[in-house]
Amino acid sequence: MRLLHTADWHLGRLFHNLSLLDDQRYVLDQLIDIIDREAVDAVLVAGDIYDRSVPPATAVALLDDVLTELCSVRNLPVVMISGNHDSAQRLGFGARHLRQAGLHILSDLTDCDRPVTLSANGVEVDVFGIPYADPEYVRSQLSVDVRDFDSAHRHLVERINAQRHPSRPTVLMSHCFVDGGSASDSERPLTLGGAESVALEPMQSFDYVALGHLHGPQYSGGEHIRYSGSLLKYSFSEASQRKGVTLVDINDQGVQHIQHRSLEPRLNVRILEGELESLIADGVSDPHAEDYLLVRLTDRHAILDPMGKLREVYPNVLHLEKPGMLEARGRQQLDRERLQFSAKDMFSDFFAQTSGEAMTDEQSTAISELIGELSRDEEAQG
Structure with a gap:
């Protein structure tokens, strides 16, 4: 099975007061071309689909166009989680009905331990998703005593581990700041004061971890714990970064190959x-x-x-x-x-x-x- 990992689309983003919608459409067309050329079986989008909680109508229309191409025209499953820029409730509207069309929107923390099971070419893979997990929200929704991002994330990973299938490969999606990650100027801080990073260790046992939030393509603690990076350069601090998507080949034994595919911007x-x-x-x-x-x-x-x-x-x-x-x-x-x-x-x-x-x-x-x-x-x- 071949998965495409992408994240941080930030549809509707302004760059120094200029709309980037045409630029985003341009690279999303390339993303679709990569899916066709590389025979991708499923798409993972690890949060920050929109740039703000109430996105402009044009950004919603662009997302609708892309998902129609993927789910309806190509009949590909798409799994996405909400990020800190998204409104989890708005993004998750109609999620239960959209599953039938192959669109799996994981924005409800209380369902983080319910996997999406993907099947292709005789391989089955369980995908769990942890949307952006603010500690206060985790504490109130799940009635657990967590005080920072790391303890909240650890608790959610523990819930997922309790539900993992013993013989199926497992992919974890999470929108978070992994300890040791390299940030840029365009990521919104997750908290004002206090620690916002989460530890690598609880995620090490997953076959692949598809991360979102940091805009530079990178991995931490092993090549299988990876940020695909954003679609575009959203700040001048990212000028030297090579934007793209990540292809992950996985079979019954786990991940076999990971590779980066570049996206060429309309304007650099x-x-x-x-x-x-x-x-x-x-x-x-x-x-x-x-x-x-x-x-x-x-x-x-x-x-x-x-x-x-x-x-x-x-x-x-x-x-x-x-x-x-x-x-x-x-x-x-x-x-x-x-x-x-x-x-x-x-x-x-x-x-x-x-x-x-x-x-x-x-x-x-x-x-x-x-x-x-x-x-x-x-x-x-x-």
């Missing part, structure tokens, strides 16, 4: 660094100039409207940093002569960019005298 997320003029020159011939960009300018002088200039060649510059200016300021000597020179230098750059010509000697002298007067006034007031 990149970080560019350099001086403005050099970046603009490169952008003229850049075949991927429409990518989503963070630009770090190394220029050490003031520049008028650098964002506007950059967007003439890179239309999707979303964030601008100026480490060159900060470095230059940090190295300035904190004496009046240097400060006066810096102020005059910055004004000279401003004047040249706004008027298109350099200041005359008379103008330069007048500015120097004005800066000197302002400095003396400041000293007198101090």
